[in-house]
Amino acid sequence: MPSSCDNLIVRAFHDVIVEKTSRVPGFFKLSIAERLEYVRKACGLTPQEVELLSKVGNLTLETADRMVENAVGTMSYPLSIAVNFLVDGQDRLIPMVIEEPSVVAAASNAARIMRSKGGITTEATEPIMIGQVQLLDAKDPEASKRVILAHSEEILKLANDQDPFLTKLGGGAKGLEVRVLDSPTGRMVVTHLLVDVRDAMGANAVNTMCEAVAPLIERLTGGRVSLRIISNLADRRLARARVVVPKEELGGEEGVNAIVEAWSFAAADPYRAATHNKGIMNGVIAVALATGQDHRALEAGAHAYAARTGRYLPLSTWQRNQDGDLLGTLEMPMAVGLVGGATKVHPVAQLSVKILGVRTATELGRVLVAVGLAQNFAALRALTKEGIQLGHMRLHARNLASAAGAEGELIDKVAEAMVRERMVRFDRAKELVEELRSRGEK
Numbered sequence: 001m002p003s004s005c006d007n008l009i010v011r012a013f014h015d016v017i018v019e020k021t022s023r024v025p026g027f028f029k030l031s032i033a034e035r036l037e038y039v040r041k042a043c044g045l046t047p048q049e050v051e052l053l054s055k056v057g058n059l060t061l062e063t064a065d066r067m068v069e070n071a072v073g074t075m076s077y078p079l080s081i082a083v084n085f086l087v088d089g090q091d092r093l094i095p096m097v098i099e100e101p102s103v104v105a106a107a108s109n110a111a112r113i114m115r116s117k118g119g120i121t122t123e124a125t126e127p128i129m130i131g132q133v134q135l136l137d138a139k140d141p142e143a144s145k146r147v148i149l150a151h152s153e154e155i156l157k158l159a160n161d162q163d164p165f166l167t168k169l170g171g172g173a174k175g176l177e178v179r180v181l182d183s184p185t186g187r188m189v190v191t192h193l194l195v196d197v198r199d200a201m202g203a204n205a206v207n208t209m210c211e212a213v214a215p216l217i218e219r220l221t222g223g224r225v226s227l228r229i230i231s232n233l234a235d236r237r238l239a240r241a242r243v244v245v246p247k248e249e250l251g252g253e254e255g256v257n258a259i260v261e262a263w264s265f266a267a268a269d270p271y272r273a274a275t276h277n278k279g280i281m282n283g284v285i286a287v288a289l290a291t292g293q294d295h296r297a298l299e300a301g302a303h304a305y306a307a308r309t310g311r312y313l314p315l316s317t318w319q320r321n322q323d324g325d326l327l328g329t330l331e332m333p334m335a336v337g338l339v340g341g342a343t344k345v346h347p348v349a350q351l352s353v354k355i356l357g358v359r360t361a362t363e364l365g366r367v368l369v370a371v372g373l374a375q376n377f378a379a380l381r382a383l384t385k386e387g388i389q390l391g392h393m394r395l396h397a398r399n400l401a402s403a404a405g406a407e408g409e410l411i412d413k414v415a416e417a418m419v420r421e422r423m424v425r426f427d428r429a430k431e432l433v434e435e436l437r438s439r440g441e442k
């Protein structure tokens with residue numbers, strides 16, 4: 001594993017350590033080179049790592065070819081750093097990979113506001129993933145269930161024989177559950193292996209175990225096993241975040257109430273809950289991408305968990321606490337890993353882990369859930385105030401200004417003029433570039 005950032009976030013640009021913090025006012029105003037220099041100092045990046053991040057394509061074709069089949073090239077996305085995060089008392093710089101404007105700025109802004117009452121606190125369960133073995137054609141499903149349960153120890157031992165290394169690390173198959181399900185094609189007996197996967201995402205370990213125990217389950221029951229696969233509804237591997245935002249930060253009680261009402265809308269309506277949860281996933285998935293996680297697994301787990309009661313609900317809650325401040329919580333499955341997969345193979349994913357300064361998968365999950373909560377807060381705050389279009393428009397305006405030929409400070413001048421006029425269009429950007437240039441502005 002790469003050495004970590006060790007929480008040494010240094011506010012210094014000329015090798016002078018002023019303060020250890022992720023609170024970096026005006027980070028967005030710096031050039032890319034200056035931002036990278038900040039991260040280099042804060043996280044002790046080597047010259048090679050700095051070069052890697054500055055390169056236009058940082059995944060070699062050879063690595064890409066080893067990762068997947070039929071590779072013909074690679075595709076780059078922006079990697080940004082969200083600042084200001086204080087999670088469990090630790091300053092964290094947050095690497096995020098995302099194509100949507102405003103997400104990183106919104107996360108940084110939310111994290112700044114959340115610092116005033118000590119930042120975000122988190123907790124997590126043990127890293128238990130579920131593997132499923134589907135048994136069909138059992139003559140007596142209830143009797144099969146009893147037989148499987150009676151042989152739990154033997155089944156768990158066989159599962160653990162597949163991965164002695166995991167067992168040595170304190171992980172391994174820890175429990176077994178059996179469910180008899182009525183399905184459209186008849187009754188089936190589904191065995192769940194509960195596997196502590198430690199620092200892995202777990203799919204490989206769990207799938208191997210499921211495949212290994214299947215013949216034994218068939219022998220014990222006389223039935224026929226079909227599917228042997230991990231469940232992405234990782235409801236035994238949860239991460240939780242909690243934050244208090246003082247009412248003063250929200251313009252008083254009215255601001256608190258507005259966010260509680262926004263949450264209440266999501267709690268009452270799956271149409272809104274889906275978008276509410278999408279806002280959470282904006283943050284979670286951006287960090288997941290930066291660190292090379294299986295983000296489809298995270299998405300699947302999050303939405304299945306949101307619907308676990310039979311009704312699709314928001315993953316977070318926002319309430320007024322006794323002091324009239326805003327209390328936010330988020331709980332969601334967190335199937336993330338630091339060993340195996342793209343996290344180990346992609347050099348930038350490894351670098352992102354170093355920048356984050358996390359040492360275990362559980363720690364990574366706790367940071368992810370904190371980012372999700374901050375991102376959710378940012379969206380609700382914007383939606384209950386000026387709406388989200390203004391932030392989007394600002395960035396879009398800068399892109400248009402640059403495409404229209406503006407350079408340097410002229411980009412901001414053209415963009416600001418378009419936002420002021422509420423006319424963010426390419427033809428207007430071109431007009432403004434010409435107009436401002438003819439007045440001698442640069």
Ligand code: MEV
Binds near residue numbers: 100275276
């Ligand atoms: C946009 O990517 C995310 C939001 O729609 C989330 C939300 O509505 O809560 C702003």
